[in-house]
Amino acid sequence: MSRARIVASPAAWLIWGAVAFFLISLAGVITSVVVNSFGLRWFDTWLPQGWTTRWYSTAWTEFGLFDVLVVTLEVAVLVVAVSVLVGVPASYVLARRSFPGRRLVYLLFLLPILMPPITYGIPLATVLYKYGFAGHLAGVVLANLVPSIPFVILTMTPFIEQIDPTVERAARMCGARTHQIFARILAPLLIPGILAASILVLVRTVGMFELTFLTAGPDSQTLVVALYYSMSAAGIRAQQSVDAMAVLYTTSMLVLLVIALRFVNPTQLVARVKEEPD
Amino acid sequence: MTRVALRHRLAERGVDRHLWLLLPGLACVLALFVYPFAYGIGLSFQPAEGGVFGAYRAFFADAYQRDTITTTLGLSLPAAILNVAASVPIAYRMRGRFRGKRLLTTVLVVPITLGTVLTAEGLLNYLGPAGWFNRALLSIGLIDEPVRLTNNYWGVFFSLVITGFPFAFLLILSYLSGIDPTLERAAATLGAGGWQRFRRITLPLLAPGLATTFCLTFVLAFSVFPSAVLVGDPAGSTRVISIAAYHAAYEVYDYSLGSAIAVVMGVVELAVVAVVLGLRSLLYTGSTGGKG
Incomplete structure (x- = not known):
């Protein structure tokens, strides 16, 4: 050097x-x-x-931050749980199997990450409003699943590739069925990968503005959206209490990210994610 | 008997019961991404008036709407180019091992956590007429009156750099660490200088990665929405296409026009990505072909 x-x-x-x-x-x-x-x-x-420190207590009471935080947490936990449950088996098949149409399926899973959220968010929100999901927690969760499931799949693929397939074959030789292999062999070995994917999805969901903004109703706003509304309606609120809220938001994101960085090396992870579009 | 044979034949091609595991994920993507998208495209061809292409005609006939495309490209292309161009030399310098690398990487990741609102607030405070930046320039005597850097093009541009640069940097750093260092050492043995090594060895190998990084950074910058409203001039110089789409769908409640704008947005974005990826394939085959 x-x-x-x-x-x-x-x-x-x-x-x-x-x-x-x-x-x-x-x-x-x-x-x-x-x-x-x-x-x-x-x-x-x-x-x-x-x-x-007055602005912090003002922000807490004026914006109903407790409720907002509860909603944010609910949305994030639900999105993480569903996307891990759905994404991990799919990424297992995509990492291990070759079958006709595999490239097409891969492309299908990649598109939501490659498109700007607003592009698919507007038609998605229209559909969700049509079926009565939007404006509630369910709509926000469903909308956030769109980029989260592909993200789990992309994050999990390298972790699954690291597991030696002979371990699974040995288990099968000993008479284990597929669900047993998942529960007893793969799940324990995949815990680090699942944790990494969960935390990254958590960070992304808490920070996802566009999709939540398009589908949230008044009682299903997450922190980012509440923050945006409080800032774009400037003049009504003191700017300092908006700032206090933004500081709270960033602090919580930073804590999450530091935890995430303990599990994953950012340069490696991004390298894995970006290799896929080829 | 025939059933068993069919199953066997399918299994030989890789189709067996394990593929059911794919089903939940596929169902979600189809129900939540493909179907709404198709629905949106269908909606965009069914405007209240003006026939099949009425919504598109309405968008392209109105200069105020049409210009959002150039506004968006005018913001996102320079921002993406700057982010990639600035990341290359910095990542090139940081690709080796040195003390504090992990700390520096972590610090560069911080902006990802900031979120658009804190970035917007920060830019308004820091770059505003009475902010620290203008104050510092005034006290050095570099300028006589505060420079206007917020609530216009530059505010949005800076927020795109703050959020996009760390992302581009991390990607390029990981690409650079993927290039075998012995190649460069071999070139050095053959007498290549620092610039020659970069120009002849690293850059051609990095070019495909640069194209991918540019695409991903561009997608991030292209979908700019909150910061264009908060630090920009949402009615004028930074009225980007996502604002137009949102306005049409949720403020005028013209879902047809809103979907049409979203479709136009997707087409423009994919066109730029396709051009860059096309150039990338030219670049890459060119350099490998040259070796033979």
């Missing part, structure tokens, strides 16, 4: 300068929100004139 730096010194300086500039701006963006959420009054100065 040091040798390379001596060879290309100006370029290296430029690159590290750009990284530093990006990180400083990023820190500025985040800190300004955090500072504002604790600030008393902040107009034309470097820092607010006083400090308070």
